[in-house]
Amino acid sequence: MNPRTFLKTAAASAAVPFVGCQTRSAPMPRRPNVLFLLSDDQRFDTLHALGNADIRTPHLDRLAARGTALTHAHIMGGDNGAICICSRAMLLTGRSL
Numbered sequence: 786m787n788p789r790t791f792l793k794t795a796a797a798s799a800a801v802p803f804v805g806c807q808t809r810s811a812p813m814p815r816r817p818n819v820l821f822l823l824s825d826d827q828r829f830d831t832l833h834a835l836g837n838a839d840i841r842t843p844h845l846d847r848l849a850a851r852g853t854a855l856t857h858a859h860i861m862g863g864d865n866g867a868i869c870i871c872s873r874a875m876l877l878t879g880r881s882l
Contacts, residue, residue, distance in 0.1 A: 820848070823876065 822845075830837050834846035835854060875881055 820852070822848075823873070 831840055831842075832845055832849065832854075833840055833842045834849040835856060871882060
């Protein structure tokens with residue numbers, strides 16, 4: 786398949802979900818904005834908003850003040866590095882260990 790044919794096919798298949806779409810006259814219900822931050826290898830006490838006086842994190846402090854900070858979350862730990870892989874796998878698959 787040459788690049789031109791590929792681009793035509795990709796554009797046509799991308800447009801298929803929008804064919805026949807109609808705009809609604811009634812406004813959509815307002816849904817809450819959810820921002821889920823998952824940091825890698827970050828301890829619980831590395832945010833100024835959660836009690837660390839030595840580290841300045843103004844943007845994360847503002848998010849914590851306006852939202853929810855899960856301060857008692859933990860992982861089981863491990864004998865090797867990259868113990869966050871288990872937590873990441875559980876979040877992405879919805880399955881527990």
